[in-house]
Amino acid sequence: MRVVESGELSAAEVAAGFAAGREDSLAEAYRRWSSLVFSVALKTLGDRADAEDVTQQVFVSAWRGRSTFDPAAGSLSAWLVGITKHRIADRLAARGRDQRTLTAVGGVREEARVAPADDRVVDRLVIADELNKLDDPRRTILGLVFYEDQTYAEIAERLDLPLGTVKSHVRRGLLHLRDRLKEVTHGTPGA
Amino acid sequence: MEHLEPEVLAQHALDDAPLSADQEGHLAGCETCRTEVEELRQLADLGRHLEPGDRLEAAPPQVWDRVVEELGLRDAPEYEPKSVRRRLVLVGTLAAAVGLIAGVLGTRIIGGEDTVPQQPPVATTRLDPLEGKSGDGVADLIRSGAETELRVGVNGLPQPQGFYELWLINTDGKRMVSLGILDPSNGGTFVVPPNLTSQGYRIVDVSLEPDDGVPEHSRNSVIRGTLPT
Numbered sequence A: 001m002r003v004v005e006s007g008e009l010s011a012a013e014v015a016a017g018f019a020a021g022r023e024d025s026l027a028e029a030y031r032r033w034s035s036l037v038f039s040v041a042l043k044t045l046g047d048r049a050d051a052e053d054v055t056q057q058v059f060v061s062a063w064r065g066r067s068t069f070d071p072a073a074g075s076l077s078a079w080l081v082g083i084t085k086h087r088i089a090d091r092l093a094a095r096g097r098d099q100r101t102l103t104a105v106g107g108v109r110e111e112a113r114v115a116p117a118d119d120r121v122v123d124r125l126v127i128a129d130e131l132n133k134l135d136d137p138r139r140t141i142l143g144l145v146f147y148e149d150q151t152y153a154e155i156a157e158r159l160d161l162p163l164g165t166v167k168s169h170v171r172r173g174l175l176h177l178r179d180r181l182k183e184v185t186h187g188t189p190g191a
Numbered sequence B: 001m002e003h004l005e006p007e008v009l010a011q012h013a014l015d016d017a018p019l020s021a022d023q024e025g026h027l028a029g030c031e032t033c034r035t036e037v038e039e040l041r042q043l044a045d046l047g048r049h050l051e052p053g054d055r056l057e058a059a060p061p062q063v064w065d066r067v068v069e070e071l072g073l074r075d076a077p078e079y080e081p082k083s084v085r086r087r088l089v090l091v092g093t094l095a096a097a098v099g100l101i102a103g104v105l106g107t108r109i110i111g112g113e114d115t116v117p118q119q120p121p122v123a124t125t126r127l128d129p130l131e132g133k134s135g136d137g138v139a140d141l142i143r144s145g146a147e148t149e150l151r152v153g154v155n156g157l158p159q160p161q162g163f164y165e166l167w168l169i170n171t172d173g174k175r176m177v178s179l180g181i182l183d184p185s186n187g188g189t190f191v192v193p194p195n196l197t198s199q200g201y202r203i204v205d206v207s208l209e210p211d212d213g214v215p216e217h218s219r220n221s222v223i224r225g226t227l228p229t
Helices: A011-019 A023-045 A048-064 A076-106 A119-133 A138-148 A152-159 A163-185 B006-013 B021-029 B031-048 B061-071
Strands: B123-129 B136-144 B147-155 B163-170 B176-182 B188-192 B201-209 B221-226
Touching: A011 A023, A011 A076, A023 A048, A023 A076, A023 A119, A023 B061, A048 A076, A048 B061, A076 A163, A119 A138, A119 A163, A119 B031, A138 A152, A138 A163, A138 B031, A152 A163, A163 B006, A163 B031, B006 B021, B006 B031, B021 B031, B123 B201, B136 B221, B147 B163, B147 B176, B147 B201, B163 B188, B176 B188, B176 B201
Parallel strands: none
Antiparallel strands: B123 B136, B123 B221, B136 B147, B147 B188, B163 B176, B163 B201, B201 B221
16 A cells, blocks of 8 residues: 655646656545635535535546646646536535525525635635745744734734745735745746 | 845745845846745735644544545555554445455465365355356355355456456445456365355355556446355
């Protein structure tokens, strides 16, 4: 049995292995991206069983359709996120049908439609996750900016850091989050 | 034209500080930099609207198991290096014609010089050729202490293009496990995990496998028999 060591392969290497049909690359892709897939599905669908089903479907259909994945066209995670949105849309459409059937059969009041998985759900989850992965004090500083809406002066005083240092961390942190978000949801870094 | 430094753009997007006249001038004439500022601004805005509930949650471990099962992955690769998982994963669906499998369990060829006295078999089956195939054989299930072994002798199997592989298929028709490579000249003795046969893995199947690196059952079975309960 193979054991995949984490943190050694670049995203591009995992993507290349996946495209080449390597099962350990599938496992690595799952290790890296299943939380995002599951969380986007859970947040959009609001149902754990449905989110589990969607996650399973995403990785199964991604593996079976790996010949249509082009590493040159974008990152593996972006491709998986795209599949996730489709699967979620399918699930919502099925719910809509069920709901209409129920409405027709039992006169049940049609519930408000759940919003489809928009990019903001994905982006928020990616940003929150990447924020968590930052080293301190950058993580704490950006957390105070984002979650607590603190001013740089307040943060500088609270953390006993020079104001310029706080500003620099915020700027670089923002740029880092931008790069990560691009890599995860679009293509390769810098692309 | 030199674009503005990313940190300058970030600073501007965050309304951190005003730009110099030169920087203002560049930005006014540069679509690329303006787009980047706008992206960073939206990102900062999204960041400020994050809620504590915006966090990733791991999918429950059974989801990966279901992926492995549905795809019939042979080695069931680990995705969490430190997790302790079943050493043997018996999954796959004959009905889905995917075959399936778990790791090869290991082969032991018992040579003629073996002096260990053979135990009498607890179950025996003839291995008969499937339609259009030739060859036959016999499989004996042997309990030796805590170990269970399957001793397989074969006759008349054609010289293969590829190799022969020995399988135990569950009588539910849905699951199977590979016991290893079978030598068509000498047969072999294969270690069987405890309780496998009592769980229904009683169909002894010899398949011809092409050298294509595909771990699943080729669906090209040659001889087969079922061990009695």
